[in-house]
Amino acid sequence: MTKFLSRKESVDLASGYPMTMAEKIILAHTERDLIAAGDLVDVNVDLVLANDITAPLAIREFARIGVERVFDPDRIVLVPDHFAPNKDIKAAEQCKLMREFARQQGISNYFEVGRAGIEHVLLPELGLVLPGDLVIGADSHTCTYGALGAFATGMGSTDIAVAMATGKIWLKVPETIRFNYHGKRRSWVGGKDLILHTIGLIGVEGARYKAMEFAGPVVADLPIDDRFTMANMAIEAGGKAGIFHVDAATLEYIEGRSARTYRSYTSDPEANYVRTIEIDISELEPQVAFPHLPSNVRPLREVGKVPIDQAVIGSCTNGRWSDLKQAAEIMRGQQVHAEVRCIIIPGTQSIYLRAAKEGLLAIFVEAGAVVSPPSCGPCLGGYMGVLAAGERCISTTNRNFVGRMGHPESKVYLSNPAVAAASAVLGRIGGPKELNVNPEYS
Amino acid sequence: MTMRGRVWKYGDNVDTDAIIPARYLNTSSSEELARHCMEDIDANFALQVKSGDIVVAGANFGCGSSREHAPVALKAAGVECVIASSFARIFYRNAINIGLPILECSEASEHVEANQELEVELGEGIIRNLSSGRVFRAAAFPSFMLAIIEAGGLVEYTRQRLHNSLTDHE
Numbered sequence: 001m002t003k004f005l006s007r008k009e010s011v012d013l014a015s016g017y018p019m020t021m022a023e024k025i026i027l028a029h030t031e032r033d034l035i036a037a038g039d040l041v042d043v044n045v046d047l048v049l050a051n052d053i054t055a056p057l058a059i060r061e062f063a064r065i066g067v068e069r070v071f072d073p074d075r076i077v078l079v080p081d082h083f084a085p086n087k088d089i090k091a092a093e094q095c096k097l098m099r100e101f102a103r104q105q106g107i108s109n110y111f112e113v114g115r116a117g118i119e120h121v122l123l124p125e126l127g128l129v130l131p132g133d134l135v136i137g138a139d140s141h142t143c144t145y146g147a148l149g150a151f152a153t154g155m156g157s158t159d160i161a162v163a164m165a166t167g168k169i170w171l172k173v174p175e176t177i178r179f180n181y182h183g184k185r186r187s188w189v190g191g192k193d194l195i196l197h198t199i200g201l202i203g204v205e206g207a208r209y210k211a212m213e214f215a216g217p218v219v220a221d222l223p224i225d226d227r228f229t230m231a232n233m234a235i236e237a238g239g240k241a242g243i244f245h246v247d248a249a250t251l252e253y254i255e256g257r258s259a260r261t262y263r264s265y266t267s268d269p270e271a272n273y274v275r276t277i278e279i280d281i282s283e284l285e286p287q288v289a290f291p292h293l294p295s296n297v298r299p300l301r302e303v304g305k306v307p308i309d310q311a312v313i314g315s316c317t318n319g320r321w322s323d324l325k326q327a328a329e330i331m332r333g334q335q336v337h338a339e340v341r342c343i344i345i346p347g348t349q350s351i352y353l354r355a356a357k358e359g360l361l362a363i364f365v366e367a368g369a370v371v372s373p374p375s376c377g378p379c380l381g382g383y384m385g386v387l388a389a390g391e392r393c394i395s396t397t398n399r400n401f402v403g404r405m406g407h408p409e410s411k412v413y414l415s416n417p418a419v420a421a422a423s424a425v426l427g428r429i430g431g432p433k434e435l436n437v438n439p440e441y442s
Numbered sequence: 443m444t445m446r447g448r449v450w451k452y453g454d455n456v457d458t459d460a461i462i463p464a465r466y467l468n469t470s471s472s473e474e475l476a477r478h479c480m481e482d483i484d485a486n487f488a489l490q491v492k493s494g495d496i497v498v499a500g501a502n503f504g505c506g507s508s509r510e511h512a513p514v515a516l517k518a519a520g521v522e523c524v525i526a527s528s529f530a531r532i533f534y535r536n537a538i539n540i541g542l543p544i545l546e547c548s549e550a551s552e553h554v555e556a557n558q559e560l561e562v563e564l565g566e567g568i569i570r571n572l573s574s575g576r577v578f579r580a581a582a583f584p585s586f587m588l589a590i591i592e593a594g595g596l597v598e599y600t601r602q603r604l605h606n607s608l609t610d611h612e
Contacts, residue, residue: 040584040586053464053467053468053509053511054508054509054510056470057470057510057511057514060470061597064597064601065597065600065601065604066601066604066605067604082464082467083467083468087468088468090468090469091468094468094469094470137508138508138510139507139508140506140507140508140532142508154508154532155508155532155535155536156508156509156510156532156535156536156539156540157510157536158510158536158539158540158595158596158597159535159536159539159596161597162596162597162600165600165604166600166604170586204455204502204505205455205501205502205505205528205530208502208528208530208531209531235506238502238505238530238531240531293455380459380464380467380507381459381463381464381465382464382465386465399457399459399506399507401457401459401460401506402457402459402460402482402483403459403460403463403482404459404464406465408481408482408483
């Protein structure tokens with residue numbers, strides 16, 4: 001069994017006072033005996049991540065630090081996913097620079113196009129992130145890994161350069177907001193709706209600098225893919241991390257993915273939360289975030305008539321197996337509306353392969369959708385579905401800022417995969433119930 | 443460190459896609475990024491911004507993506523300092539790490555208008571509105587961050603620390 005030396009074993013014993021799981025994970029990665037929210041601490045990191053957009057800057061800064069080698073070539077992950085497969089010559093040069101750095105440094109976790117996918121779908125799938133890990137990545141959606149009970153947060157390229165050189169980074173220990181979700185989920189309501197509703201409730205800076213701990217009875221029944229979606233969008237409320245406790249679903253997910261040892265941390269009942277928010281979701285409908293902020297949410301019934309030009313199903317938020325499965329259930333035997341382009345983006349090669357083997361690709365193509373290789377592509381207006389002036393797109397991605405998916409006068413509406421798929425068929429924003437599709441799993 | 447410049451004023455939640463649209467992230471060249479800075483929300487900015495100008499904005503400046511290209515673009519465009527009532531955390535780190543001075547000050551954000559002239563004393567956190575005569579005080583930096591700023595950024599700070607730990611072992 002390999003073990004990351006970055007972690008202490010005796011956090012609970014050392015502290016003797018109640019802590020949140022985020023505080024415990026951070027403490028375990030310091031040399032200290034005590035920490036409290038607000039402290040600035042140096043932490044040892046388990047994993048350092050960058051992509052084809054952020055790595056080139058990080059590599060340039062790394063070269064200026066004055067060390068020859070990265071701190072540990074097995075704990076750096078480089079994924080070409082944003083503009084890869086290369087969208088143009090400049091993107092090709094950036095990918096080349098990252099690839100050459102990976103070779104030169106002997107970085108084992110470099111994942112080439114064809115063996116890769118969207119970083120935040122790929123890393124958990126490959127077992128590279130486990131409970132209790134402290135992960136930093138030069139991508140704001142690094143917070144996705146909190147779904148597995150890890151503390152993971154996004155940083156910039158210079159921070160990543162320093163962490164690649166030293167294996168350490170400074171952090172401010174965040175305060176934690178706890179969200180307790182109660183009630184029974186209605187059909188076609190998933191993690192995306194819970195997190196959009198939450199962001200609508202607290203606003204795009206409602207959790208600025210804070211860890212968001214997602215808990216309560218609803219979470220206990222929430223599939224792991226939905227947890228990834230929720231943790232992923234913590235940043236959209238300004239959060240530093242989105243984090244879930246480890247339970248049977250987590251253990252089932254990580255089973256067989258890694259030989260590395262891990263440790264689960266649990267928030268103490270008396271832990272000091274800056275705020276606890278109780279959310280009853282019994283009446284919650286699928287949510288749609290209107291332009292131009294993820295907090296600008298409305299329940300599906302209040303959307304009105306919004307014709308769309310494009311529907312995108314994919315991304316680090318909703319490009320996982322269950323997301324595609326849900327979209328396929330809705331699109332089976334249907335036709336994408338004549339005035340809509342529907343783009344499906346499996347998150348990784350293995351999801352793509354499974355979608356091929358289990359007939360999902362056929363459903364999509366027969367419905368008139370196009371299936372893209374794994375890539376961030378249109379989510380950030382890169383390519384593979386960029387919008388023209390005045391166009392509207394419903395998308396399972398995470399941001400609907402001005403110009404996010406293309407022209408500054410285009411509009412992005414965020415939703416779950418079921419709503420995006422139904423909208424693709426309807427030609428306007430609408431839900432699966434309008435197509436009389438019943439959920440296979442509630 | 444005293445800075446003096448003309449104000450570009452923006453509202454709340456200026457996101458990093460607004461500061462530098464992702465379609466230009468296929469390069470790390472600061473000059474090229476500067477040419478497209480703020481393009482989608484203010485087409486005049488990149489054309490008219492002058493070296494030494496100051497950006498003043500509302501809450502949550504720099505929210506969204508982790509792209510360091512955002513503070514890099516602002517700095518390369520000539521912006522000497524960003525003042526906002528609050529900053530998104532990744533942008534805050536990135537700005538300090540690359541040596542773009544930033545100050546948190548709600549009062550200044552509220553009472554400063556476009557094209558006014560400001561004088562900023564970074565160490566003291568004092569912002570003087572030379573056009574209106576008002577003076578504002580910004581939140582002080584934690585000493586730890588001031589050390590990074592004084593070193594000239596995180597890379598320089600780390601170089602010094604690595605050098606010191608090497609000489610300690612000798």
